[in-house]
Amino acid sequence: MKNLFRKSLVVALGGLMLFNAPVEVQAAPKKILVITQSAGFRHQPVNRAGKETCQVERVLAEIGKKSGVFTTVNSQNAIKSITRENLKQFDGIFFYTTGMLLPAGDPRDALMEFIKSGKGFVGAHSAADTFKQYSGYVKMINGSFAGHPWNAGGTNGFLNHEPTHPTVAMMGNEFMWKDEIYQYNNFDPNAVRVLFSLNMAKSRPQMPYHVPVCWVRSFGKGRVFFTNLGHNGSTWENETFHKHLIEGFKWSLKLTDGPSKPNPKLQAKESIKAFALFASQKLKLDHDMLLKDMMAKADDEKFIKLLRENSWKSRGRDMNLIKAVLAEVK
Structure with a gap:
C-alpha cells in the first residue's frame, strides 16, 4: 500500500513539474x-x-x-x-x-x-x-x-x-x-x-x-x-x-x-591599400614598399584626409592629384 502511494505521489509530482515546465514560445514575426x-x-x-x-x-x-x-x-x-x-x-x-x-x-x-x-x-x-x-x-x-x-x-x-x-x-x-x-x-x-x-x-x-x-x-x-x-x-x-x-x-x-x-581606422587602411595598388601600377612603383610607407601614416589624419580627397577627385584619371599624395608619403 505504501509503495502504491509512493508511486502515485511520484507520478503526480512528475505531472506537476511537466505542467509547470517553461514552454518555448515562438516570437511573433x-x-x-x-x-x-x-x-x-x-x-x-x-x-x-x-x-x-x-x-x-x-x-x-x-x-x-x-x-x-x-x-x-x-x-x-x-x-x-x-x-x-x-x-x-x-x-x-x-x-x-x-x-x-x-x-x-x-x-x-x-x-x-x-x-x-x-x-x-x-x-x-x-x-x-x-x-x-x-x-x-x-x-x-x-x-x-x-x-x-x-x-x-x-x-x-x-x-x-x-x-x-x-x-x-x-x-x-x-x-x-x-x-x-x-x-x-x-x-x-x-x-x-x-x-x-x-x-x-x-x-x-x-x-x-x-x-x-x-x-x-x-x-x-x-x-x-x-x-x-x-x-x-x-x-x-x-x-x-x-x-x-x-x-x-x-x-x-x-x-x-x-x-x-x-571603424574609420579600418577604412583609412582600405583607402591606403586601394591607392597603393593603383599608384604602383600606373606609375611603375614598388607596391610593397609604397604600401609599407603609406601604412606608416595610417594614423596621420591630415594625410588620410588628403589621400581621400585627392584619390576621389582624381577619379583615377588626374595623375597630378595622385602625385600630390605621393609627395607626402616621405
Whole structure:
C-alpha cells in the first residue's frame, strides 16, 4: 500500500513539474513596410510589370515567412504609406527606391523620427540613390549615388572586414560577386561601420579609393543596415543573399547583436591599400614598399584626409592629384 502511494505521489509530482515546465514560445514575426517605389530610374527587380508584386516584394515575403522573422506590407506609394499614423503598425522599413519620394516637411520628418525612435531600416542597392537632395536622409544612409564603374555584367572581388558580424558571416573572408556596385558622394567614414568593400586587387576597373559596399550604423535609438548588392535579378534569387538580408533585418530589428561603432581606422587602411595598388601600377612603383610607407601614416589624419580627397577627385584619371599624395608619403 505504501509503495502504491509512493508511486502515485511520484507520478503526480512528475505531472506537476511537466505542467509547470517553461514552454518555448515562438516570437511573433516583426512587421516590415516594404517600399519599392521608383521616382527616378526603375530597376528590374522592383518593376511589377503588370503583376501584383515585383521580384523584390516576392522574395522578401518568401524569406520573411520561411525564416519566421518578419511579414511584409508592400507599397510603391511612399506619400500614402509613410505617414506618422501608418508607421505606428510597423517594426521596420525597407527601401529599394530611387528619387525624391516625399515632400519636404512632416512626411520626411516622420520617416527619420520613425527610425530614430528605435525602429529598423534596411536599404538595398538604390536606397542610396534616393532623396539625394534631402540631407537628412543622405546623412542617415551615409551616401548618395555617384556612378557605378563596376557594371552589372562584371564579377568583382570583395573583402569581408568582419566575418563574425551576423549580417555578413555567410559571406566568408573574401568572395566574388556579379552585380552592379555604386560609389558615393557624401560618404562619412566616421558615421558607419563598414563590413565589406570592393577588393580592388580582384576588381575591374581598379580605382585609387576605397569603395564600401555594406555597412551598419546606429541612428538615434534605431539601427540602419545597408547593402549595395541587389541590382541584378540573379542576386535576388541567391540563397547567400537571402541569408544576408535576413540577418540584416534581424540585426536592424534588434533580434541579434553585432557592433555598429564606426571603424574609420579600418577604412583609412582600405583607402591606403586601394591607392597603393593603383599608384604602383600606373606609375611603375614598388607596391610593397609604397604600401609599407603609406601604412606608416595610417594614423596621420591630415594625410588620410588628403589621400581621400585627392584619390576621389582624381577619379583615377588626374595623375597630378595622385602625385600630390605621393609627395607626402616621405
